[in-house]
Amino acid sequence: MNIKVLVADCSVSFRNMISFTLKTFGFDVLEAVSGSDAILKAVNFQPQVIIADRNLPKIDGIELTKCLRTLPGFCFTPIILLGSEPIGCEKMDIMRAGATFCLEKGVEPDRYVSAIRRVLD
Numbered sequence: 324m325n326i327k328v329l330v331a332d333c334s335v336s337f338r339n340m341i342s343f344t345l346k347t348f349g350f351d352v353l354e355a356v357s358g359s360d361a362i363l364k365a366v367n368f369q370p371q372v373i374i375a376d377r378n379l380p381k382i383d384g385i386e387l388t389k390c391l392r393t394l395p396g397f398c399f400t401p402i403i404l405l406g407s408e409p410i411g412c413e414k415m416d417i418m419r420a421g422a423t424f425c426l427e428k429g430v431e432p433d434r435y436v437s438a439i440r441r442v443l444d
Contacts, residue, residue: 325351329368331361331375344432358382372439377406388420401442
């Protein structure tokens, strides 16, 4: 069985890059363009991992994480939030919201695969 990953980011090129990389490694990927889109797709797709940009439109990554944590079935779903430089206050905000892991946006594509494997172990 393939691991289902929801990727939420407003940048088409970034979503395409992550999706291509994850599919190459055998993941089943669904994309979302905003925080509200991610919530709807998460409920229907039931991903095992969610990767979301911190700065999503409509509902940002932190609010998305808080919202998902209140929904049945998402209390323990690993959520990886991406930030421009998730350090200091931003990293604390991300983790307080209930994210499992934070990662700098724009790192080498293989780092996203490593992060998924890390949160699933």
